[in-house]
Each structure stands twice: as structure tokens, then as C-alpha cells.
Amino acid sequence: MLKKPSKVQGFEILYDEDTIKERVAELADRINLDYADKTPLLLIILKGSFIFAADLVRHLNIKHKLEFMTVASYFDNDPHTSGELELRLDLKRNIDGEDVIIVEDIVDTGKTLNYIYHSLQVRQPASLEIVTLLDKKESREVDLSIKYSGFDIPNRFVIGYGLDEAGFFRNLPYIAMKEEER
Ligand code: IMP
Numbered sequence: 001m002l003k004k005p006s007k008v009q010g011f012e013i014l015y016d017e018d019t020i021k022e023r024v025a026e027l028a029d030r031i032n033l034d035y036a037d038k039t040p041l042l043l044i045i046l047k048g049s050f051i052f053a054a055d056l057v058r059h060l061n062i063k064h065k066l067e068f069m070t071v072a073s074y075f076d077n078d079p080h081t082s083g084e085l086e087l088r089l090d091l092k093r094n095i096d097g098e099d100v101i102i103v104e105d106i107v108d109t110g111k112t113l114n115y116i117y118h119s120l121q122v123r124q125p126a127s128l129e130i131v132t133l134l135d136k137k138e139s140r141e142v143d144l145s146i147k148y149s150g151f152d153i154p155n156r157f158v159i160g161y162g163l164d165e166a167g168f169f170r171n172l173p174y175i176a177m178k179e180e181e182r
Contacts, residue, residue, distance in 0.1 A: 011178055014177040016174050023133075027056060027131060036062060042065070042100075043101065043103065045071060045102065045104050047164075048104075048105035052103065052162055067091055071086070094123070095124075096124040101148075106133065106136065107132045107135050107146065110140045110143075130145070133151065134149075134163075138155045158178070159172060
């Protein structure tokens with residue numbers, strides 16, 4: 001029997017595997033419907049979105065393409081990225097006239113996604129939408145229109161299902177939230 005990763009101290013489970021699976025399938029179904037007559041390009045933002053994206057695309061039954069992009073903050077270890085952002089792995093192809101869907105793991109202040117959105121918008125895609133698994137709405141600092149969102153979560157630090165703490169815990173099959181300090 002394979003041993004599953006054990007519980008991480010200081011974190012409580014927020015969404016278990018089944019709950020995530022169900023919600024990801026629902027998001028994919030909505031994309032399947034909305035893009036039924038299109039061939040979208042899904043732009044996966046590394047690294048955090050890799051597991052979400054892998055599960056999402058396996059529920060898609062429309063023809064689509066995938067590309068990957070990395071955005072780095074100069075404050076890499078601070079989740080509240082307030083500093084300069086830089087495209088590390090920029091798109092090597094044109095996206096003009098394409099229906100682009102940005103695939104993100106989590107939106108916090110919204111600064112990262114806002115930066116990505118505007119860097120892509122100037123390349124004149126036919127349409128540009130966002131799918132995020134998690135949304136910390138309370139901490140939003142910039143206006144963003146998110147068409148597909150998995151879960152609205154409280155303004156607490158989360159790990160697992162691709163999300164890390166200092167590079168660790170991306171492999172957890174569930175999403176766990178930092179326990180409040182007493
Ligand atoms: P934003 O620019 O403030 O929206 O931050 C978004 C980025 O911060 C995400 O792409 C994550 O890399 C990181 N982040 C924000 N909140 C969390 C969290 O709770 N856990 C892990 N990473 C987070």
C-alpha cells in the first residue's frame with residue numbers, strides 16, 4: 001500500500017481530495033460549455049498551478065492547447081508579493097486572435113494576476129479570461145474580473161495541491177490552511 005503524505009503540523013485540512021476533485025470537474029464543465037465552439041489556449045502559471053491545471057485539462061472535452069509561464073516576484077519568499085514582478089518564462093508564441101484562459105492556483109492581492117493579465121492583453125488575444133482554484137477575496141488590492149473561481153477562501157495561508165510554503169508541500173493531495181495562533 002502506498003503511504004500518503006502525513007498531516008503537516010500547524011495546518012488544518014480546508015478541502016480534501018474529493019471536494020477538490022468535484023469542484024475542478026465543475027470548473028472544467030463550465031469551460032467545456034462556454035468554449036464549445038472554440039479552441040482555447042490555456043496558459044498555465046507555474047509553479048503553483050501545475051497540479052490544478054493537470055486535473056482541470058483532463059476534464060476538458062474541447063480541443064485546446066497549453067502553454068506555460070512563470071512570473072517571479074523579487075520578494076519570492078513573501079506570499080504578499082508587493083514588489084516588482086518579472087516574466088521569467090515568457091511566451092514564445094503569438095497569441096493574437098486566440099481565446100486565452102489564464103490558469104492560476106490562487107489570487108491574493110491580485111497584483112500578480114493583474115500584471116500577467118495586462119502583459120497578455122497588449123498582445124491582442126481574441127478573448128482573455130481567468131480561472132483560479134482559490135480566491136482570497138478579502139485581501140484583493142486591485143480590480144480583477146475572474147470568470148471561473150473554485151473556492152473563496154479566508155485570508156489565511158494555504159498549502160498543498162500545488163501550493164507551497166518555502167518550496168515545500170506542493171505534493172499534498174489536499175489543501176490545508178495555517179491554524180490560527182492562540
Ligand atoms: P498576489 O499577487 O498577492 O495575488 O499573490 C499571488 C501569489 O502569491 C500566488 O500566485 C502564490 O504564489 C502566492 N500566494 C498567495 N497566497 C498564498 C498562500 O496562501 N499559499 C501559498 N502561496 C500563496
